[in-house]
Amino acid sequence: MIVTTEKLTKRYGDRAVVDEVSLSVRRGEVYGFLGPNGAGKTTTIRMLLGLVKPTGGTARVLGEAPGTPKALLRVGSLIEGPGFYPYLSGRDNLRVHAARRGLARSHVEAALEQVDLVGAAGQGFRRYSLGMKQRLGVAAALLGRPELLILDEPTNGLDPAGMADMRDLVRALTAQGQTVLLSSHLLGEVEEICDRVGVIANGRLVAESTVEQLRGDTVLLVRADPVEKAHVLIEGSSLHGDVLHVREADAASLVRTLVQADVDVREVRPLLRTLEEVFFEMTGAA
Amino acid sequence: MGSVMDTVMGSVMGTVKAELLRLWKWPATWVLTGVWLVMTLTFGYVFNYLALSGGTNTRDLSQQQLIGSMQPENAGAAVVRGLPMFGGAIVLVLAALAVGSGYGWGTWKTTLTAGPRRVSAMAGTLGALAVVVVVLVALTFVVDLGAAIAVASLEDWGWSLPGWSAVEAVGASLLIAAMWTAFGVFLGVATRGPALAVGLGLMWAVVAENLLRGVGSLLGPVESLTGVLPGGSAGNLAGAVGGSGAPGVLNDLSGTTAALFLLGYVVFFAGAATLLKVRRDLV
Numbered sequence: 001m002i003v004t005t006e007k008l009t010k011r012y013g014d015r016a017v018v019d020e021v022s023l024s025v026r027r028g029e030v031y032g033f034l035g036p037n038g039a040g041k042t043t044t045i046r047m048l049l050g051l052v053k054p055t056g057g058t059a060r061v062l063g064e065a066p067g068t069p070k071a072l073l074r075v076g077s078l079i080e081g082p083g084f085y086p087y088l089s090g091r092d093n094l095r096v097h098a099a100r101r102g103l104a105r106s107h108v109e110a111a112l113e114q115v116d117l118v119g120a121a122g123q124g125f126r127r128y129s130l131g132m133k134q135r136l137g138v139a140a141a142l143l144g145r146p147e148l149l150i151l152d153e154p155t156n157g158l159d160p161a162g163m164a165d166m167r168d169l170v171r172a173l174t175a176q177g178q179t180v181l182l183s184s185h186l187l188g189e190v191e192e193i194c195d196r197v198g199v200i201a202n203g204r205l206v207a208e209s210t211v212e213q214l215r216g217d218t219v220l221l222v223r224a225d226p227v228e229k230a231h232v233l234i235e236g237s238s239l240h241g242d243v244l245h246v247r248e249a250d251a252a253s254l255v256r257t258l259v260q261a262d263v264d265v266r267e268v269r270p271l272l273r274t275l276e277e278v279f280f281e282m283t284g285a286a
Numbered sequence: 287m288g289s290v291m292d293t294v295m296g297s298v299m300g301t302v303k304a305e306l307l308r309l310w311k312w313p314a315t316w317v318l319t320g321v322w323l324v325m326t327l328t329f330g331y332v333f334n335y336l337a338l339s340g341g342t343n344t345r346d347l348s349q350q351q352l353i354g355s356m357q358p359e360n361a362g363a364a365v366v367r368g369l370p371m372f373g374g375a376i377v378l379v380l381a382a383l384a385v386g387s388g389y390g391w392g393t394w395k396t397t398l399t400a401g402p403r404r405v406s407a408m409a410g411t412l413g414a415l416a417v418v419v420v421v422l423v424a425l426t427f428v429v430d431l432g433a434a435i436a437v438a439s440l441e442d443w444g445w446s447l448p449g450w451s452a453v454e455a456v457g458a459s460l461l462i463a464a465m466w467t468a469f470g471v472f473l474g475v476a477t478r479g480p481a482l483a484v485g486l487g488l489m490w491a492v493v494a495e496n497l498l499r500g501v502g503s504l505l506g507p508v509e510s511l512t513g514v515l516p517g518g519s520a521g522n523l524a525g526a527v528g529g530s531g532a533p534g535v536l537n538d539l540s541g542t543t544a545a546l547f548l549l550g551y552v553v554f555f556a557g558a559a560t561l562l563k564v565r566r567d568l569v
Contacts, residue, residue, distance in 0.1 A: 049399045051568040069297060073401040083392025085308050092311060099304035100400035100407075102296060140396065 002027045002062055002148055002179045003048060009056030010043050017043045019203035020057060025148075025181050025196075030174055032194030032211075033183040036283050040203040041183045042080055045152055048181075049077055062148060073101065076146035078154055082137025086126035090117060090136045093125055094143065103144045111139040114169065130157030138166070142173075149173065150181045155189060167193050191215075191275045201283035214278050220246045220254065223267035230263050245271055297402035301410020302417070304397075309418055314383055319422055322368075322376045323429050329532070330364045331356055331433040355531065358438055358445045361431040362455030365423065367529030369459055370521040370536075374466035375491040377422070381415055381470025382487050385559075386480035395568055408560040412471065419463045427456055451528060458527040458545070462520040465548045466491070468555035469516060475559040491517060513538040519547035 003025035010018040018040040025031040035041045046052040048059055050067015064071035084093040094108040112118045115135040120128070128136065134157045141149055154170075155163045163186075170180050170193050184190050190197060191211055199207040199214070207214060222237070222244040224230035230244055231237050234254060237244045246254060251268050258265050273281075309315050338352045354360060369377075388394040397407050431448065438445040469490075473483035495517040502509030512518045513536065521534045526541030539547075 046567075046569070051395065051398060053567060067398075069293070069401050069403055069406075072399060075399070077399050079395060079399070081392065083394070083396040085312070085391060085393060087313060088308060088311055092307070096304045096308050097396060097400060099300050099307060100397060100402060102300045102401070 001025065001060075003031075003060070003181060005044075005048075005057065005059040007057035008044065008047060008054055008059050010040075010047060010052060011055045016203050018047070018054075021200065021203070021205045022057075023198045023205055023208055025179060027179055028174060028177055029195040030170055030180045030182060030193050032190035032197040033181060033200065034185075034187070034190060034197055034279060035183075035200035037185075039200045039283070041200055042152060044200070045077075045079055045150055045181075045183060048150065049075070049079065051079075073144075074147045075150060076141030076143065076148070077150040077152075078134075078137040078141045079150070079152045081153075081156065082133050082140065084125045084133070084136065084140075087124065089122050089124055090128065090132075090139075091121035093136065094121075094140060097140045098143055101144055107143050111142045114142055115139045116165065131159060131162050134158055135162070138169070146178070148179045148181065152183045153185065154182065155184065155186060163189065187274070187276045187279055197275075199279060199282050206282045207278075211275060215273055215275055218248055219271040220249050220251060221267070221269055221271040222246055222254065222258075222265070224258055225264040225266060229261070230258055233257060233261050233263065294403075294406060297406040298409045298413065301397075301402050301407050302413040305411050305414030306417060309384065309414055312384075315380065315418065318376050318380045319425070322373055322422065323426065325372060325376075326364070326368050326426055326430060327433055330368065330430060331437060335437055351531075353441075353443065356434055356437045357443070358431055358434040359448050359452070360528070361427060361434050361448050362452030362459075363528040363530070364430040364434070365426045366455045366459045366462070366524045366527055367532040367535050368426075369462040369466075370517060370524045370529075371491065371532075371534030373426075374462060374517065374520055374534075375488055377419065377463050378466040378470040378473075378487040378491055379484050380418070381467040382474045382483035383470075383480045384415060385411065385471050385474030386477060386483040388474075389478045390480065398568060404564045405560060408563050412468070412556055412560075415467050415471065416464065419467050420460065423456060423459045423463055426459070427452075455527045455529070458523045458529075458541070461545060461548050461552075462523060465516055465520060465551045465555070468552045468559070472555040472559040475562050514547050516548075516551050519544045519551065523548060 001024045005021055005023050007020040007022055008018060009016060009020055021044055033041050043052060047054050048061055048066050059066050061071040062074050091108060091112065094111060095105060098105065098108050112121050115138050117132065117135050117139060120132060134154065138154055141151065155166050158166060167189065173180060182194065194211055196210050197214055198205055222230065224244065227239065227242055227244060231239045234244060234246055237246045255265050255268060334352050334356055338349065398404060402410065470487055473487050474480065477483045495512060495515055498508060499512045502512045513522060517534060518536060521536035522539040522544035523541055524535045525537040526544060529535050
């Protein structure tokens, strides 16, 4: 595991902004961190980077305590938009950041190339469009080829082409062995590039699994008659109106069981929902 | 132990380098430096020269005093006398802006996730500002000396280069500027923004201490207190090393006592700012 948290909690007075969150990010994966606004995503990420101190629980980043130089020098991050000096050019901002990380200037050009910002690198940061600022933020995160990238809404402000480029970049990074923890409100984006997802709502982690598991690829929808009899026959099934949901079942043996019990089987198929539907169901958002 | 020290020093030096790079390219650094140099030249030489060559001498300074204040050997005193109040205020504004703006721009977030510990990041920031202060004081001395030599040559006075007293005055100037810098850094961190930090700093440096000195003429204990406040200590040190004839310069304490108070303020403000930076969440 490259990131682990155990009952990680942040309270402000009586209010728990992050409430006993236990998550794990595996090496080499793209982990999507999903949640509505104010769910506690950014506070969790800030705790992983040592910007905010937890009031309870523990976290380890690359085996180190969050916020220590040993951890931070192996992590690149972009949190809630890029923080750069407005009067410096994009290139100079990266030079300042590289100096803080103890990196040579050659890293700056490599990072600029990765986000396709070489042509505009000499322009003042204050003149950048939102998308260019975001790309510069990602370039700063990429400096020194960190093992782990923590990107908070990296596609904010990017046009569709820029978003596609960002997805390609994230895929390329994982292909090179880097791990990405990505928070996003764009469910389609998460669905497309993330290996596993953690869903947070009201400060609590309500689900953590692969995208397929969340969407219900491992759940079978069974339409049978009489459905009540089928419900009794199939252990672990749940009744939803006139259909059953059966988790982790083998379709062939399930049909055999029902037919042998004289139950008419009208439909058996994987219960596929969009991540959006799952997300709304879990977070209570609509 | 040695490798830990090397790592810490490495990250402090990296932060100093980064801060110097961004301060060097920051227009505010040059604007404030320029304002200070224009002020020191105007009030230290231009007005005195105009008064000497037939203007109205409203301060009732004798011709000899005016000539003395513009002599090249007194260039050190010319530097130090401007720092207790107006020069100090400018340095304070620079420090408060340099540190406070980072909260609005989000650059503290970038700095603290770059790798160095918070203590190292603050040490690097303070180190870079110390370099700026040294350059500012040195530049002021060079400019003042240049102006003094120009006036002396123009008027055909006999003059000599500054001696040991100038070293003393420049050293005092550095300590005074360091105190105002640390005060500005503390305000920038405490208020987490540039506007309130600058406002409070200017209020203190230019208004509050002067008002207290006014009250001090009525109340003895307040008068004693004003001498050891940040501006009062700075004024007393400037007075002790030959600075005179400028607002804020005092002669109530010995140079050593004033210097010790200033040193205490530097340690207090820098320490308090670092402690706040280390303990607070960055949200």
